Amino acid sequence: MMRQDSHASSAAKGGRLRRVLDWFGFPRRQEPAPWPAAPRPGEQPAAPPAPAAEENAPAERSAESAPSLPSVPEVPGDQQLVTATLASLAMRDLTLVDSLLAIVEELEDSTEDPELLDQLFKIDNLATRMRRNGENLLVLAGQDSSDSHMEPVPLLDVARAALSEISDYDRVRLGRLPEMFLSGQAADDISHLLAELLDNATAKSPDHAQVVISAQPMGEDKLLLTVEDEGIGIPESQLQALNERLSGAPVLDEQVIRHMGLYVVSRIAHRHGLQVQLQARAFRGLSAHVVVPNELLSSTGPAAAPEAPS
Structure with missing residues (x-):
């Protein structure tokens, strides 16, 4: 693999980061700047939409009792x-x-x-x-399976858990991950969100290509998570349509069948106040950016689990 000049590479990365900061409304310098009160300004929280009816019959095995469920959304x-x-x-x-x-x-x-x-x-x-x-x-189904009583989880463990949930885990490289912790109530969901992004990235890129997951602190004590692939990319018009879906309230329609993973991402992001955007990379592939708000972050918590021997 050819390596570009380090100064040129750093400059390119800096340019991409500035575009991401602009995209999410952050200043390029570190001076304080207002952050929107909600990921989607002017939008009232909406009840999660009900999924389309399926023909599945109720459970077959009466001997296996289902755990108690939280109440379902108000729908017909x-x-x-x-x-x-x-x-x-x-x-x-x-x-x-x-x-x-x-x-x-x-x-x-x-x-x-x-x-x-x-x-x-x-x-x-x-x-x-x-x-x-x-x-x-x-x-x-609009159910929240997170545990509000869990202690903070190291970011490294959240990323490792996401890797374990995809088939091509061996093609994913862990980039720079700061020593930060995610709140217990959101850690599982964010790991699930990252798994969907990683699964999409590995599926849409060549078999030999690596996918990289990394993170870096942002202004106002927020965290930027990034998943980068080397796939063929997405046409600009389609990319814009996907970003509109990711930035708005989740919509359950026929498009969800083709983009189920991104629909799950939008539901999880809506639940925890995350911001998700897709961006075309300079040469090829896509970057998926996730902004985690400071209320879901902590600087202290348990140590990350030791890496399993290969």
């Missing part, structure tokens, strides 16, 4: 029933997946056979991706 009776059914099925699936992961972890801890460990790791990754799909159903 039939839609409310479909929403509650989707949420119930998702919770049942998540319970089964968690049981499967527990068994796999026991097997991983009890064997030293390299070939068996490799197969178990693949099963672990597949089950983790299944869990993400179940969590997507909860997002579609």
Whole structure:
């Protein structure tokens, strides 16, 4: 791989960062600047839209009881029933997946056979991706599965968890990640959001291309998360349409079928007051930028988990 001159590279990165700062309304220098009261100025919080009806029947196994669910949004009776059914099925699936992961972890801890460990790791990754799909159903149903009593989580652990939820995890490189912590109530959701962005980035870029996730502090004690890929990019008109969806209230329509991951991203961003924008890179590929507000950040918390041996 050819390396460009370091000064030119730094200048290019600085230019991209200034454009991102301008995009989100931050000053280029560090002087104080007002930040909008909400990610979407002038918008009243809206109740999450109900998903379209599906033909799935209620749960088949009566022996497996579903965990209690929070109340569903105020929608017409039939839609409310479909929403509650989707949420119930998702919770049942998540319970089964968690049981499967527990068994796999026991097997991983009890064997030293390299070939068996490799197969178990693949099963672990597949089950983790299944869990993400179940969590997507909860997002579609308007359910909040976050735990408000969790302690802050290191940013590094949040990024690692996102990696574990995609198939091409070995193509993702962890860039610079400051020693910061995300609030427990938002850490799982932000990890889920990053997993959707990483999954989209790896799917839309060549098999040999790396995807990089990095972060850096911004003014007013906010954090900028960035996922960069080397794909073919998106036409400007389509990019603008996607950014309008990401910056507004989540809309559930036929377009969601083609961009399910980005719809989940918009729902999570709307829930926690995050700002998400896609930007074409200078030469090829896309950058997905996520601004995390300071109320979800902390400078103290538990130490990050040690990296697993390769």
